[in-house]
Amino acid sequence: MEKYAATLNSLNINCLVCHNRNAITHKWSDGYPRRDTVYGLSGEGEHPDDKFTAMKPSPVMSESIFCGQCHGLGPNLELENPTQCATAYGSYLFAYVPEGGNETCVECHMKKSGLGHNMQSFRVKEMSDLAVDMHVDAKAIVWRDVSTMRPKATVKVELTNRAGHGIPDG
Incomplete structure (x- = not known):
């Protein structure tokens, strides 16, 4: 994670994107995020920080639309690796x-993966293991072609997307 710190800092992606700036989506009914507050899934009270001294629950953080605020706006073509x-x-x-899926982004990327706040995509084994079911059936054969014997193989590969979205993605 440390090797990506400079890139994340240049993009201004840090804890406060989720835990403050985007923590409240319905500002008309819920108000704007307070500048001194860290929002989370539960808990209200003091937060041990000089600038962010309060904790409050976010009304939307456990819902997938919370993640959709950033991951629903179109391709990131400004990045070195779009x-x-x-x-x-x-x-x-x-x-x-529509196919009956009912898990949220948080349930897969944080809870089921066991990665917590180290949210990742398919690039890490924990996520790729959850996202894709792969079955390979291979059979080696020797093909006799009049004057030569050539080894060959038949390979059947089945990939099933078990992610809650298209992959590779996220």
Whole structure:
């Protein structure tokens, strides 16, 4: 994680993106995030920080639309390694949910993966193991072609997307 710190800092992606700036989506009914407050899934009280001295629950942090605020706006072509992760929420909403999917982004990327706040995509084993079911059936054969014997193989590969959105993505 440390090797990516400079990139994250240049993008201004840090704890406060989720735990303050985006923690309240319905500002008309819930108000704007307070400048001195860290928002989370539960708990209200004091927070041990000089600038962010209060903790409050976020009304939306456990919902997938919370993640969709950033991961639903289109491709990130400004990055050195462009990715389509910004469309993950649309894929989740229009493919996974209509097929009966009911897990949220947080449930897979934080809880089921066991990664917690070290949220990752398919690039780490924990996430790729959750996202794709792979079955390979291979058979070696020797093909006799009049004057030569050539080894060959037949390989059947089945990949099943178990992620809540299109992959590779996220």
